[in-house]
Amino acid sequence: GLNPIILSHITATEALLGVAVFCLFFMYVKSFQNRIPKGLKKIPGPTGFPLIGNALQMGKYPHLSLTRMSQKYGDVMMIHIGNTPVLVLSGLKTIHQALVRQATEFMGRPDLYSFRCIANGESLGFGRDSGEVWRARRKMVQNALKAFATSPSSNSFSTYLVEEHVSKEANYLIEKFQEVMLEKQSFDPYEHILVSTANIICAMCFSKSYHHDDEELLVFYTFMLKEIKEHYESFSKDSIRDITDSLIDQSQKMFSISSENLFSFLNDLFGAAFDTVTTVMSWGLMYLVVHPEIQKKIQEEIDEVIGRARKPRLSDRPLMPYTEAFILEVFRHSSLLPFTIPHCTTKETVLNGYYIPKDICVFINQWQVNHDENLWKDPSSFNPERFLSADGKDVNKDEREKVLIFGLGKRRCIGEPIARWEIFLFLTFLLQELEFSVKEGVKVDMTPRYGLSMKVKRCPHFQVKRRSLKNK
Numbered sequence: 001g002l003n004p005i006i007l008s009h010i011t012a013t014e015a016l017l018g019v020a021v022f023c024l025f026f027m028y029v030k031s032f033q034n035r036i037p038k039g040l041k042k043i044p045g046p047t048g049f050p051l052i053g054n055a056l057q058m059g060k061y062p063h064l065s066l067t068r069m070s071q072k073y074g075d076v077m078m079i080h081i082g083n084t085p086v087l088v089l090s091g092l093k094t095i096h097q098a099l100v101r102q103a104t105e106f107m108g109r110p111d112l113y114s115f116r117c118i119a120n121g122e123s124l125g126f127g128r129d130s131g132e133v134w135r136a137r138r139k140m141v142q143n144a145l146k147a148f149a150t151s152p153s154s155n156s157f158s159t160y161l162v163e164e165h166v167s168k169e170a171n172y173l174i175e176k177f178q179e180v181m182l183e184k185q186s187f188d189p190y191e192h193i194l195v196s197t198a199n200i201i202c203a204m205c206f207s208k209s210y211h212h213d214d215e216e217l218l219v220f221y222t223f224m225l226k227e228i229k230e231h232y233e234s235f236s237k238d239s240i241r242d243i244t245d246s247l248i249d250q251s252q253k254m255f256s257i258s259s260e261n262l263f264s265f266l267n268d269l270f271g272a273a274f275d276t277v278t279t280v281m282s283w284g285l286m287y288l289v290v291h292p293e294i295q296k297k298i299q300e301e302i303d304e305v306i307g308r309a310r311k312p313r314l315s316d317r318p319l320m321p322y323t324e325a326f327i328l329e330v331f332r333h334s335s336l337l338p339f340t341i342p343h344c345t346t347k348e349t350v351l352n353g354y355y356i357p358k359d360i361c362v363f364i365n366q367w368q369v370n371h372d373e374n375l376w377k378d379p380s381s382f383n384p385e386r387f388l389s390a391d392g393k394d395v396n397k398d399e400r401e402k403v404l405i406f407g408l409g410k411r412r413c414i415g416e417p418i419a420r421w422e423i424f425l426f427l428t429f430l431l432q433e434l435e436f437s438v439k440e441g442v443k444v445d446m447t448p449r450y451g452l453s454m455k456v457k458r459c460p461h462f463q464v465k466r467r468s469l470k471n472k
């Protein structure tokens, strides 16, 4: 120990000076560690406070504050959340450069504590791995999805299985909405849609659907474990019933897949599939009641292309540009996933002349792209027509490609086609039969609730009435 006599000679000032010298030395060493290779620029960004970094500047709506900051610092910007440096990318060109052209360097997932908690870090979407094993697993889940969404339906009303499942649920919703309307004169559609979208993914994964009041569906993990166990027990290579069977089949050919992995894949699919689609649908209904003239236009298109004598089918989709434009505008305007799942660099690299270190966490600001004034005219207004060609007969491909909501490149959402189909079918089924509105005098609040995705506030004031048959 130190001699107390010596200690008593060290004054407070000297002690402080000592600390300061130590800090300077530390910063000097750090600055060497962070040295930028010659010819490359250091990434700009706002100055943060010690320990908390830029956490306070992020505020309640990080996508808005990061968009504002990007206007000052540019498309490639560095912030700090606590002590963790985070690279924030904005601008469609820059994001495309990173996620598509430099895909390998930007395809990792960061080692965040919260990610490790998801399926023990074995998750396909959140797991740390982005190498061979991840690639093989992603391919496997993609194959299973493709097989069980696009395999032919056994009934004559639908072409694909996903069409059959969505039709069943949408028909149920049409009846259910009218029933609760009669009973209560107004209702909140959210939970009904949630169970329906859960049922669709359930049907595809487990060949099973649940009654809307079923408690079992709500006890999620137990329910999934039970389903997987039952599938293993009754599995037969010669009769692949659903996504779970297909995953079991593929996993038996690939020895790096265990039943725990299977659980985390299905967990991923469930999580990714029904929360997102439900959120899009609830935003969609909200925009429809706020803009009745847009609702009417979609209904006119339905009457013209499909009529009232038969149900909508996926093959109607290319013939319905206005409906498609509406869905794109819901994606763009709500930007329900303002950021992708965080990425991470897999090696050191260069982007727009900036030096980017290895293993750095990357946020992709999708909201900024969808509201960028350089890309969109009057981005804050809700206007499906922006996606239509001049004669209104086609969706403009260049405009469509600008919407960023499923990510880009090697980590792009694998459920995108299914999600787009589901949303198209749900919407056309519902609007063919029903007209949506809110109770008179109710002012709808469109400020989002912020969570993993941005959700519209729950609204218990929805009303429906069956459309008149005059156009039949």
Ligand code: HEM
Binding pocket: 124, 125, 126, 138, 145, 268, 269, 272, 273, 274, 276, 277, 280, 337, 339, 340, 341, 342, 343, 405, 406, 407, 408, 410, 411, 412, 413, 414, 415, 416, 418, 419, 420
């Ligand atoms: C409108 C609905 C949906 C939206 C907006 C959406 C959006 C996204 C986004 C932004 C990502 C992250 C991309 C990235 O990190 O760069 C993602 C990943 C993912 N999505 Fe979706 N998604 C939707 C529906 C679905 C559906 C229906 C499924 C499954 C059937 C699904 C399965 C997945 C999976 C497994 C991943 C992880 C991919 C990976 O990390 O390699 N998603 N999605």
